[in-house]
Amino acid sequence: MRIVVARLLAALIAGSVAGLTGCASEPPRATDPTSATETASATETASATETTSATSTGTVAGVSDAGLRQLAPDAAGRARAIWGSGPSAADFPVRLAADRAAFAKAIGEDTVAVPAAATPSGIVVNGPEFSRLTATGQEVVLAHEALHLAVRRDPEVPGDGHRIPMWLSEGLAEHTGWTAAGHRTGAPTPLEAVPELLIAREAGSAPRTVPTNADFAHADASGSATDRAVAYQASHVAVDTLLRDHGRAAVIAVAKDTARGTPVDIALRRHTGSGLADLNERYRTALRARGDQL
Secondary structure, three states, X not given: OHHHHHHHHHHHHHOOOHHHOOOOOOOOOOOOOOOXXXXXXOOOOOOOOOEOOOOOOOEEXXXXXXXXXXXXXXXXXXXXXXHOOOOOHHHOOEEEEOOHXXXXXXXXXXXXXXXXXXXXXXXXXXXXXXXXXXXXXXXXXXXXXXXXXHHHOOOOOHHHHOOOOHXXXXXXXXXXXXXXXXXXXXXXXXXXXXXXXXXXXXXXXXXXXXXXXXXXXXXXXXXXXXXXXXXXXXXXXXXXXXXXXXXXXXXXXXXXXXXXXXXXXXXXXXXXOOOHHHXXXXXXXXXXXXXXXX
């Protein structure tokens, strides 16, 4: 076990895996649909490629409007491919915030050290944080947030999707992000996609079930980036398992059912033939399999 953990830690320190590419990219999300993030004004979260930078170059810490525009078409396309609808490449609103204060103001949250966030009117990129990501990390984050934007803009999803369980929402977003990155670098290895979760597994502290909304809230309250990463990565494994076993259409149908208020166990049984207890067992099996690949 010590050897495995040492390898994981070494990869994390080298910056080659998700823990340093911003996989847990969405800020704490309130369960109240009228939360500040979801009701941020259209003025504050204005149209594509607007920048809050005081400079005229549209560049913040090496991140530029032009660079974001280059990444946007693929991110938008990946989100549409997963969700089935969403903004087109020509209508993919991205705003570049010059610093954390501008980012916090734009998303309606206090200072949040994440690289980007989806709001009702577009994606806000936190320039200083986004600039710390690898090229792969930037692709992951934009596609992740593009999925959230697609959900919020879907007329079939009431309330911006706030009733979708966070493990399902974030798992779909993580899957979308890593699919975007995988087209260039190949399918991500477990070491790349879920490193903190695998470390937790080796330590005996990995979640034994898909994370609940309360688990996400606890991770947010703890202020621990590792706790947040584990919750996101466990969700990623659970959703990947559902997609592998039942396909995209069934998983999206589950998400849309829960968005309309259907309990997730009922939605799972309706569209996949088995409930949450069965998914928890398959999640544990999938996590063991990922650990065995190391």
